[in-house]
Amino acid sequence: MRVVVPFDGDDPKTSLSPVLASEQRHAFAAAMLRDVLDALDSVATGFDIDVRVLSTTPLDADTLGRFASADSLAVSVTVDERPLDAVVNAAIDAAGPETPVAVVMADLALATPEALGRLLGVPTDAPEATAGDVRIAPGRGGGTNALVVRHPDFRVNYHGASYLDHLRVASEVGASVFEVDSMRLSTDIDAPADLAELLIHGDGESTAWLRDSGFEVVAAEAGAAVRREHE
């Protein structure tokens, strides 16, 4: 299976601008990307996966970390400056109708090998693994955080409440949909409030980066929030 990971190398995570400067957003986004690649590396799929990071800019060795060189996981980088939909749909076209394509967002820093395994469909003989021409892990607010395309006519459309759009597209092309029900895949780290989720549930590089940057969880009236102790 081909797994594509779209990544904004230009100006990542602008929605975190209220709490992180540009340089910090670059470092944090890169740490999240490595967390996602780490989790993909640990999925015991029983089938080959090749991972392509689809980046708007070339990525240096620091950004890719151990995945910059040959490693257990085959990771390649394709630079494509076009908008997200065009880039992902080109990747689906390039894979051809016989190759399933998974699209995993680079800010799913809470993704575990287990959650990604459920997305990709392992163990392969489980009923939940074979269900769905299109498999979608919805994000909060109607987003599509991860999906697997196993139907030749399905193409993505990430504008607006993309989850509902993707249901519509699937229906139009006659593709069945399976929902991958995962809190971890539903939590894209986008807004400042999402940082609390990472601090509570994360254990990867991006969580360590946040802690090192002075962020910590504080109990708030309606749940948890984050506070920054130092910069």
Next chain:
Amino acid sequence: MRVVVPFDGDDPKTSLSPVLASEQRHAFAAAMLRDVLDALDSVATGFDIDVRVLSTTPLDADTLGRFASADSLAVSVTVDERPLDAVVNAAIDAAGPETPVAVVMADLALATPEALGRLLGVPTDAPEATAGDVRIAPGRGGGTNALVVRHPDFRVNYHGASYLDHLRVASEVGASVFEVDSMRLSTDIDAPADLAELLIHGDGESTAWLRDSGFEVVAAEAGAAVRREHE
């Protein structure tokens, strides 16, 4: 297994006051409770579950719907005006050390039989089913939306970021913890923004109630929001 469902019959869902009047909050909370009971009724557990609604007030037949009389699911109502922790811990005490107790919040209106099955541990021979003296489905913001207690010394503490508190309690009493990774169980319907989740992903009575009350999803810059067409 005993499943307890705490319910605020007095003044439910005060956090929805900005968009729903008191009478409407009562009707909506009751519809969500019935959705949760419906989902529990459809879990193919392979073992008996008895469900106890722990309510701060007596519940009339309308609130319980088809669960008011003998039905496929054994539902009883216990009225207990004490705060949440005291009520739930009394239920754990009453069940005794040999009976696992699940605690499922009454506002998990997106819960599916599949998600609840994963919480309760079915199929019972799956490795994920047997893991964890305490099984927790975390909610957004550090909450504990659902849990299963299978350790004699574990007691709940729902104040603040209860997920972290529950990890601490489990550690103190030597109980292992298994995380139930479910978007649907992580989504408690509490704040107005949560209504969008229900409109996007729900198909039960509470979703129908929202639609009938004029709520609809609108695409917003950062995902989805809700709008009310009429009252």
